[in-house]
Amino acid sequence: xxxxxxxxxxxxxxxxxxxPQPKERPRFGxxxxxxxxxxxxxxxxxxxxxxxxxxxxxxxxxxVRVVVRAVGKRPIRRPERVRPEAWxxxxxxxxVGQADIDNIAxxxxxxxxxxxxxxxxxxxxxxxxxxxxxxxxxxPCVEIEIWRSSEKVDKASR
Numbered sequence: 001x002x003x004x005x006x007x008x009x010x011x012x013x014x015x016x017x018x019x020p021q022p023k024e025r026p027r028f029g030x031x032x033x034x035x036x037x038x039x040x041x042x043x044x045x046x047x048x049x050x051x052x053x054x055x056x057x058x059x060x061x062x063x064v065r066v067v068v069r070a071v072g073k074r075p076i077r078r079p080e081r082v083r084p085e086a087w088x089x090x091x092x093x094x095x096v097g098q099a100d101i102d103n104i105a106x107x108x109x110x111x112x113x114x115x116x117x118x119x120x121x122x123x124x125x126x127x128x129x130x131x132x133x134x135x136x137x138x139x140p141c142v143e144i145e146i147w148r149s150s151e152k153v154d155k156a157s158r
Contacts, residue, residue, distance in 0.1 A: 008065050008147035012117065014053040016046045016142045020070035020131075022103035023110065039107060046111035046142070060118040065126035065147040070095070070104040074134040082133070090136035098131060105129040108144050117146065125149070 021042035026033040035043075072095050078087040081096045109121045134140055 007150040009150050010145065011057070011060060011064070011148045012050070012054055012144075012146040014046075014049050014144050016042075016049045016111075016144065017139065018042075018045070018142075019140045020072055020099060020104050020142050021107060022099035023107035024103075042107060043111045043114055046108065046144070047115035050112055050115035050117055050144070054115070054117055059116060060123065060146070060148060062123065063125040063149040063151075064118065064123050065149070066105075066109065066112075066124050066128070067143075067145040067147070068101075068105045068108045068127075068129040069143040070099070070101060070129070070131045071134050071138070071141050071143065072098055072132070073140045074136065074138070079133075092132045092135045092138075095131040095133045101129045101131045104131070104142065108142060112144065112146065 021038060024036040024039045026035055028034075071092065078084065079096075082093045086093045105127060109124065109127075112118060113121050
């Protein structure tokens with residue numbers, strides 16, 4: 001059955017440097033909706049990195065799996081919500097209580113669409129997102145991975 005034992009092939013892996021930016025709600029005025037400046041700026045930056053990472057690969061038009069990792073700056077002191085044993089290793093740790101991960105996933109998917117990597121984000125059939133503190137010596141970023149399905153999907157069943 002489709003989706004149960006899918007084999008996925010990595011199509012693109014990109015790291016967008018800088019603090020993760022959640023998708024902000026549009027602003028309304030004068031009968032029009034406007035994308036907030038921070039959202040538009042992050043989408044443009046991410047789209048640039050995505051286009052550069054893609055090279056000359058063709059536009060994706062098949063089911064895809066997306067992994068988004070929002071890696072925030074590591075604070076000097078351990079946050080209360082992080083267990084001491086998880087923090088002391090210097091590795092990445094779960095980042096709780098920051099921007100909603102669904103809004104970071106949404107802005108990432110919109111940036112992929114803006115970059116022209118796929119025909120539409122409705123091709124996403126599987127989405128994994130994580131919010132993390134950076135490891136020691138690592139800077140903040142958003143990592144985006146796009147995986148193509150190796151399964152052949154009958155177009156009549158769509």
